Amino acid sequence: MQIGLAMLENWFAPQTLAAGSSGGACANSRTSLRRGAITSVAFCASLVFCSQASAFDFVTTNCGVPIRSVVKSMANGFFTTTSNTFVNVPGSTLIVTVPAGQTQCVKVQFSAAASCAVNGPLAHCYIRPIDVGAAVLTPFVPAAAVLVSEPSIGAHSFEWATRLSAGAHTIQIQASAPNIQFAVAGWTLSVEVAK
Secondary structure: OHHHHHHHHHHOOOEEOOOOOOOHHHOOOOOEEEOOEEEOOOHHHOOOOHHHHHHOOOOOOOOOOEEEEEEEEEOOOOEEEOOOOOEEEEEEEEEEEEOOOOOEEEEEEEEEEEEEOOOOOOOOEEEEEEEEOOOOOOOOOOOOEEEEOOOOOEEEEEEEEEEEOOEEEEEEEEEEOOOOOEEEEEEEEEEEEEO
């Protein structure tokens, strides 16, 4: 918790949002951010960045009852890349078929034992799921995510969700590591389809 507070203190300048001020959904939280302490009645329910709410885009994907799921793993192998552009993670492909006349919620989770040869504060290793051959290549939000930004190998995971239209969708995981080495020693790709 101390790490979280220190991070928040560095992100925000000291300020107070009073009732009636232009703080959007946070206007009535009477949140006061000060060096050394953060006090709040609600703090927007879960430490959401109140004063910066308008700077972020939030996407809600409504999913119903799960229909089916598929899990694919790579346990024996090693994948590395230093590519500035996204490249396929070998074997990390699953096909989802949505029946005619329907849309379905598709959740994609990618977990990996991975490391990123960090050479500076902005050095990160990215992953993204794409819908191969679709009109919208990256229907998932966020389009790409930092999977790891540390040199020692460890377990990391990220999940996306979106609604896909009727037809066959080939979900492929891709990786990018601008001029640094992204290493993956094993991974699991999980795709869940829901109403």
